[in-house]
Amino acid sequence: MVDLFVVDAGLLFSTWPQKNPDKKLVTTQAVIDEVLNRRSQRRIDEMLSTGRLRIEEWSPEARSRAEEEARKTGDLDELSEQDLDLLALALTLQKTSRDMTVASTDFAVLNTAISLGVAVLEPSGRFRHKIEWIFKCPACGKVLREAPPQMECPVCGTPMQRKSGERRRIH
């Protein structure tokens, strides 16, 4: 098993990197920019200078795919630009056949990553199920498994609501 982890800002600020000193970390420039704007950046600087944490580029194709998948799962509204960059990075690394895991505490990131076929880790272990969202029209009761365009009911045009459907254990 290759111990390479794609990490977001939340994870970098958690105690997880210190508790797992053997893990290699990779992230996006946007995450680093956010992290360096905060005060507790020394640890991050140190990890960058020792090469334990690296910044890598994601491909635009991977970014589109991540966005498309998040739209299907219904997680898109919950994801920031930075989250989508991170998912794009995971896909980009996966394409070059590098074994890695997305480590995050953000459920929308984890949910989309699983949908993209990317391995995930949620350090606290609270995320145990992939959430299969369903979309329900409050007016006519139409139910869809994928988010419709503009979240509008295809039957009557009413804005659809996202509901938690099935939950599938991920580990």
Ligand SMILES: [Zn+2]
């Ligand atoms: Zn409807």
